[in-house]
Amino acid sequence: MTLAGWFQIILILALVTGGAVLLGRYMAAVFSGQKTFLAPGENIINRLAGITPREQDWKTYTLAMLAFNAAGFIVLYGLQRLQEFLPLNPQGFSAVPEALSFNTAMSFVTNTNWQSYGGEATMSHFVQMAGFTVHNFLSAATGIALAVAITRAFARSGVNTIGNFWDDLVKSTLYVLLPLSIVVAIAFIALGIPQTLQGSIDATTLEGVKQTIALGPIASQEAIKQLGTNGGGFLNANSAHPFENPSAWSDYLSIFAMLVVSAAMPFMFGRMVGDVRQGRALFITMFLFITMGTAIVYWAEATGNPIIHALGIDPSQGNMEGKEVRFGLAMTALFAVATTGLSCGAVNAMHASLTPLGGLVPLFMIQLGEVLPGGVGSGLYGILVIAVLTVFIAGLMVGRTPDYLGKKIEAKEMKLAMLALLILPLVILGFSAVSAILPLALSSLANAGPHGLSEILYAYSSAAGNNGSAFAGLNANTNWYNTTLGISMFLGRFAYIVPMMAIAGSLAAKTKVPASNGSFPTHGTMFITLLVGVILILGGLQYFPSLALSPIVEHFLMLAGKTF
């Protein structure tokens, strides 16, 4: 670890915080119905779609969201299956097989962007643009819309409605994601990311060898990939690829872009519920985890791998397997923690080749529920469910009826919150357990020993958490993994959303009780401490046994010099 490394980490997190405060203020204005300069575009879309932005109750809102996502899924599946008949296919790729198309369509609709394929060798430019780029926008916009809906539920008092899904969806895309993407995409080209419709260029090296270099409209997808916390790369190596991330500067911008929208959500929340301190408390909790996680990964990677050092390798560079020279360890550590604290899943180094403790942190960040700060929108509604649980536990400790932002938290909300929270461990541990004994599933492993179990655990955590990064040694392009990971992504997204929206409906209908001497303040140090504790204890209790068998035991085996 170096001072220069820490300086970069702190500077980027500070810039993200500043950007998030401003963006949060802007988004609060947008979703409170203030007119922006792009309003005429919105009116045209509403007229064509036959939308009167009438307020919806939680069931109508959720159904509209589900209908929209179902339509998106079907189209995305169809585009891949019909790839060979569609335009902009310079490399002449044939149709994507059924199981892979199912997995990939589910992956992009749920904002996961898990990729069982290598982009440059599987997908045409048309599918990447009209399929993946579109859902990079729309899955992120869906997340923002849902987060805005639950924010309104806390802000309102004694009403049944929480906004209009179509209105929120269009506003999220038009006013937030698209303008930011245009700016970031152009900056990315200036920093060296290609943007062309050409498929590839053949070069002849100085040694006379032919090198085929894959190209494409990469910058435009890269921008929304980061801003929408999607993480699905145009190219197989994702943000480790020099065409997705050519320099330290593009790396700084990538980290900033992937964090800023999710980090703005709690600030938007604070403004919309009329108490900015509430949003700040959530933000501080999220960034405490990012900072702690980065410190652990940075330390573990700088310490390196004693088995490799014993082979006569200089330990001063740390662990360089799977890493690029141009980023350095500090920016690799921050990227790995940010992408998993978010539900982004872009990677600028191969997580499979991190040291055991360096790999444990990203895995655990995903398992903690993708709330630190989580995906755009999904991070906010995710942490609100945990906040509700926290005030409930705090209420139990002192024997008071808990309330959050003046809304009484009762048995109904708690049941729904538990329903949402339990779906993740069920999916992750359930499918991992089956895969760990199924010969069909085990034949996909690239690494033996505890690292193999880490590969499986990481895959299902990433899918259910809608993250999308991988311990990519695992060959996930098989019918077993494509299908079960697709189901995990579906449950991790929608089986979480529906109970969460039911909570929103129930809270909106409650009248606010004014704060009294007896109410527990949810903006101070005490609440942040409790929230951190609940996140850690919840995650620890659920996943510690499985983690002990994978990265933790591998750490001690590595120190003992054992290989598999």
Added chain:
Amino acid sequence: MLTHLRPAIVILTIMTLLTGIAYPLAITGIGQVLLSQAANGSMTIKDDKIIGSTLIGQAWTSDKYFWGRPSAAGDGYNAAASSGSNLGPTSLKLMDRIKTDSDRLRNSIAAKLLPADSITASGSGLDPHISPEFAMLQIARVAKARNLSEGQIKVVVEANIDKPIAGIFSQPRVNVLLLNMALDGLSSSPNG
């Protein structure tokens, strides 16, 4: 559910046209007009032939040239199949590979310790850079193969080290393709 069908289909269509067609094509247009070198992959041309992209690493095998890092992209530096090794920290395969690669390097490198980047595969398999330490260790071999003094080669290497800006931003590194092109320029000059 049926009442949601029309807005679902119409918005999906409009958004596909807007974010899936108009947005990437507009960005392509802007990139091609204003930033065409970068937008087309930062290709380097010598004698009217494309010899590679300055951003993409290449396989180097000749003693005359500086070598890059090991690569797990295809058979090595396959720029149409980027990939890391994805081998974990306790992988026997990884340790065997490191032994093979370090034995090969030690044929021409006398130093006791090898820098980590010289024997580890990058995340993309296309890392265009090596550390200045790794470049320095290769000077003796390149000088011998080119029949030049080590001092002459060292000057070129030092001119090709990218240092962090203000000592903080970005990493110290050497772009292997640019270094090798500079070397070729050196050998062909009359008093080289």
